[in-house]
Amino acid sequence: MTIDISKLGNYPAIEKTIQQILDDYHASVPQDKTKQVRYPGEYLQAIREKNLKEGIPVLKKVWDEIQSIRS
Numbered sequence: 908m909t910i911d912i913s914k915l916g917n918y919p920a921i922e923k924t925i926q927q928i929l930d931d932y933h934a935s936v937p938q939d940k941t942k943q944v945r946y947p948g949e950y951l952q953a954i955r956e957k958n959l960k961e962g963i964p965v966l967k968k969v970w971d972e973i974q975s976i977r978s
Contacts (some may be wrong), residue, residue, distance in 0.1 A: 912921050935944045958964075965973075 912918055915921060932946060933944060937944045952975070
């Protein structure tokens, strides 16, 4: 379900609050210093665009099994 928050009367305050939460979240120190703190789905659009451009990555073993079914 999605909600178009721009239709709500207090949209500017909501947008500002959400941005503050995201900024605070991204400023968090990760437990594993080699990784970045991110929220679920944060890179979904970038992954989708990459997959549309380059194709969906599939393990060779899985792809070979799929190909054997077609034959």
